[in-house]
Amino acid sequence: MNFAVVWRNLPYLLQGLGVTLxxxxxxxLGGTVFGVALGVVRTSRIPLLRxxxxxxxxxxxxTPLLVVLFVVYFGLPPIIGYKFTAxxxxxxxxxxxxxxxxxxxxxxxxxxxxxxxxxxGLASGLTVGQVLCCITLPQAIRRMIPTxxxxxxxxxxxxxxxxxxxxxxxxxxxxxxxxxxFQPIEIILTLAVSYFVVCYALSLVGRWLNTRYAIQT
Amino acid sequence: MIRFRGVSKWFGxxxxxxxxxxxxxxxxxxxxxxxxxxxxxxxIRCINRLEPIQxxxxxxxxxxxxDPATDLAKLRAxxxxxxxxxxLYPHMTVLRNITLAPLKVRKQSPAEAERIGRxxxxxxxxxxKADQYPARLSGGQQQRVxxxxxxxxxxxxxxxDEPTSALDPEMINEVLDVMVALAKEGMTMIVVxxxxxxxRKVAHRIIFMDEGRIVEEAPPETFFAAPKEERTRxxxxxxxxx
Numbered sequence: 270m271n272f273a274v275v276w277r278n279l280p281y282l283l284q285g286l287g288v289t290l291x292x293x294x295x296x297x298l299g300g301t302v303f304g305v306a307l308g309v310v311r312t313s314r315i316p317l318l319r320x321x322x323x324x325x326x327x328x329x330x331x332t333p334l335l336v337v338l339f340v341v342y343f344g345l346p347p348i349i350g351y352k353f354t355a356x357x358x359x360x361x362x363x364x365x366x367x368x369x370x371x372x373x374x375x376x377x378x379x380x381x382x383x384x385x386x387x388x389x390g391l392a393s394g395l396t397v398g399q400v401l402c403c404i405t406l407p408q409a410i411r412r413m414i415p416t417x418x419x420x421x422x423x424x425x426x427x428x429x430x431x432x433x434x435x436x437x438x439x440x441x442x443x444x445x446x447x448x449x450x451f452q453p454i455e456i457i458l459t460l461a462v463s464y465f466v467v468c469y470a471l472s473l474v475g476r477w478l479n480t481r482y483a484i485q486t
Numbered sequence: 487m488i489r490f491r492g493v494s495k496w497f498g499x500x501x502x503x504x505x506x507x508x509x510x511x512x513x514x515x516x517x518x519x520x521x522x523x524x525x526x527x528x529x530i531r532c533i534n535r536l537e538p539i540q541x542x543x544x545x546x547x548x549x550x551x552x553d554p555a556t557d558l559a560k561l562r563a564x565x566x567x568x569x570x571x572x573x574l575y576p577h578m579t580v581l582r583n584i585t586l587a588p589l590k591v592r593k594q595s596p597a598e599a600e601r602i603g604r605x606x607x608x609x610x611x612x613x614x615k616a617d618q619y620p621a622r623l624s625g626g627q628q629q630r631v632x633x634x635x636x637x638x639x640x641x642x643x644x645x646x647d648e649p650t651s652a653l654d655p656e657m658i659n660e661v662l663d664v665m666v667a668l669a670k671e672g673m674t675m676i677v678v679x680x681x682x683x684x685x686r687k688v689a690h691r692i693i694f695m696d697e698g699r700i701v702e703e704a705p706p707e708t709f710f711a712a713p714k715e716e717r718t719r720x721x722x723x724x725x726x727x728x
Contacts, residue, residue: 389573389632392534393587393639394563403586408577484577485621 274452275459285442286463288356292438293425296363300424301417303364304371305410309401311372312379322372329369335430338362342434359431367424374416378409411482418475422468429464439463487512487643487674488533493542495528502528504698506542510676512642515669517685518678520695521721526678529695530645533676534565547642563591566636570648572628574620574635580607581616584635592639599638606634610664626657633664644668646677680725686710694718 275282311322329337342358345351353361382405390400432441443460447453490508494501502525510516518526531537532544535551535558544551549561575583584606585599594602607613610630612623620628629649636644646665650658662684669675669688679685685692685706692709694702694717702709702718710726713719 383571383573385569385571385573386575388536389567389569389575389635390587392536392562392565392567393636394559394591395587396559399590403590404575408575411577485619 270455270458271452272455272459274446274450274455278446278450281446282439282442282459285437285439286467288436288442289425289428289438289440290467292356292360292363292428292431292436293421295360296367296424296428297421299360299364300367300371300420303368305375307368307372308375308379312376326369326372329366334362334366334427335433337366338430338434341365355431355435359428359434359436363424363427363431366427367420371417371420374413374420375409377416378413379405381412382408408484411484414475414479414482418472418478421475422471425468425471426464487514487547488676489543489545490532491543493532493539493544495525495532495537495539495541502698503532503539506698506700508693508700510674512674513672514690515673515675515688516677517689517692518676518695519680519682519685519692519721519725520701523697524695525698526695527647530567530647530676530678533643533645534562534567536567559591563587563639564642565645566639566641566643567645568629568632568636568647568649570651572620572625572632572652574628574632576620579617579619580612580623580631583620583631584638587635588638603634603638606637607631609637609667610634611660624657625653626660629653629657629661630664633661633668637668643674643676646675646679648678648680650679650681682710682726694721696721 307322307325310318311326313319313322332340338359341362342353342355346353386404387400390404391397395403428438429440431438432444435441437445440460443456447456450456488508488510490506493503493506495503506529508529518529520526528537532539532551533546539552542552546561547564549556551561574580575586578586581600581603584603585596588594588599588602589596604613604616607616610633612627612630615623615627615631620631623631633649649665650661653661658681662681665675665677665684666688677684677689689706691703691705693700694709694713694715696717702713702715704713709718710722713722
């Protein structure tokens with residue numbers, strides 16, 4: 270095996286990695302916000318809002334990630350009259366996708382807060398909104414850290430799918446290099462190791478956060 | 487202060503309160519006892535509308551509970567509640583547990599809320615625990631924090647739902663001492679409990695409930711010495727046996 274091909278193309282591959290990391294960062298942020306917001310709607314006391322949220326969640330969960338990206342990239346522009354770049358479409362698609370999964374983690378996080386504490390909050394005169402903000406959410410989010418980071422690591426791996434719609438993230442860059450140099454073993458191996466390193470680092474961050482912010486019981 | 491008229495409540499098909507009438511005067515200490523499932527916890531949980539009623543009327547400090555126009559948050563601010571499972575917020579320090587509601591509901595300044603909070607912690611005997619997290623405290627200490635937390639809102643009425651039932655026997659007294667002191671200060675208290683020693687010491691009246699009805703109602707001397715109902719006698723013989 271001769272890894273010179275990797276060193277030769279390092280700047281291009283690193284650029285691809287940069288796009289992967291940037292996408293992941295945007296989607297982690299946007300997806301979490303969207304997932305929590307969707308979770309609030311999903312657990313609302315108004316039946317219509319709940320049903321809209323459920324319909325969305327079931328639709329997304331029944332659709333492959335790639336098809337979601339296709340819908341955003343090819344299907345939306347004719348309807349809304351704005352053409353996304355491949356990169357924008359991938360970020361939006363990932364956020365829409367991962368939000369529908371984070372919502373379930375959010376619901377289980379909410380449910381993990383003992384009902385008694387909510388009663389204590391209400392009994393002291395706090396409004397439902399205040400109980401949510403001060404008592405439920407701070408605990409739910411901290412309990413959600415392990416499962417959220419699970420989703421984030423999955424997401425990091427999913428970003429490779431964006432290469433199909435032409436985004437030059439890490440996988441896209443690697444495939445482009447291989448098309449030119451045709452040394453698949455070294456290139457794919459490097460690709461796999463790169464993803465592993467980044468994913469493992471992310472899971473370590475999650476583990477550290479969990480230890481640091483765990484609620485003592 | 488508190489008035490129940492013809493109150494009935496169902497959980498689905500099961501009727502847990504049957505046509506209950508009750509009057510509690512300001513400054514009165516009322517102890518509610520009875521077997522499991524008699525409706526005693528439900529009774530006090532109706533007072534701050536943690537449980538809604540299907541029939542009858544409840545008035546608390548002049549406010550009609552069943553009236554949709556009543557400001558529920560405002561009513562609950564005047565009624566403090568202490569739970570069997572303490573229900574402290576584990577992600578906040580003891581002091582923050584106590585000052586949360588006064589800050590958010592009574593809109594007190596942080597300085598004043600902290601001062602009142604520390605005074606209350608001192609009053610329940612654990613001023614040094616202010617900056618600890620609840621997990622570090624024993625059960626008895628946690629319950630005393632819960633009492634301080636309820637008192638921080640300076641309520642007119644304090645409800646206690648089996649406050650010592652989840653405690654180790656050695657810790658029961660430290661909590662009961664706080665409650666006795668509170669009663670002697672003239673707080674209107676309704677206490678669901680099996681601690682008959684406490685009832686004898688400070689209750690003005692004891693109520694025995696069974697299957698959703700108030701079976702007997704009497705001051706402690708009469709209640710323990712000469713209960714009128716057979717059901718009351720049976721219950722007392724069982725719980726006073728140890």
